[in-house]
Amino acid sequence: AQSVTQLDSHVSVSEGTPVLLRCNYSSSYSPSLFWYVQHPNKGLQLLLKYTSAATLVKGINGFEAEFKKSETSFHLTKPSAHMSDAAEYFCVVSNQGGKLIFGQGTELSVKP
């Protein structure tokens, strides 16, 4: 069975400093992994996805994530936070049937 654990429920950074949102996954086969972002009262927007091509995946708005099989991790990073990055972020693994399994979410706060 697949599962995903987001290691921090809340992360707070200052504007202009790096962002690191941590995610570990469990999968019995080579997984597809995604990061989605949800702004208040909005739906989910895809940031990036990994599907067994390059292990470093670049997404929208300057975000990227690195797939590390040995550590079963898929952490999301951004070099410099912007106020508009404040939102909830979900790490997601997809099973072979296409069902998405979501982490519990990490709320990112960005201080001026």
Place this chain on the structure above:
Amino acid sequence: KAGVTQTPRYLIKTRGQQVTLSCSPISGHRSVSWYQQTPGQGLQFLFEYFSETQRNKGNFPGRFSGRQFSNSRSEMNVSTLELGDSALYLCASSLSIGGGQETQYFGPGTRLLVL
């Protein structure tokens, strides 16, 4: 292309009533999935439809049902509403069922409040 649309955006019902939510996928997308989002349980998969057939189902009671039409539009129905059904219901569409590699695009959701 227009994104995934969901109607209505907000809904208030009372216990025991039933509700129907609608989802129109991105043009050309044939797979539609439904998710429930609550503060306590997070995001949970309800079901997925492809070519008018339910392909996957999550762990929800039979009060939750859905269907898909020939134009790929989907509806989900919840009968005999309970307070715990209050949630944001999200619909997502993808081109097809791709063994887990298909990207799902989400709509803005329908927020249901059960009183």
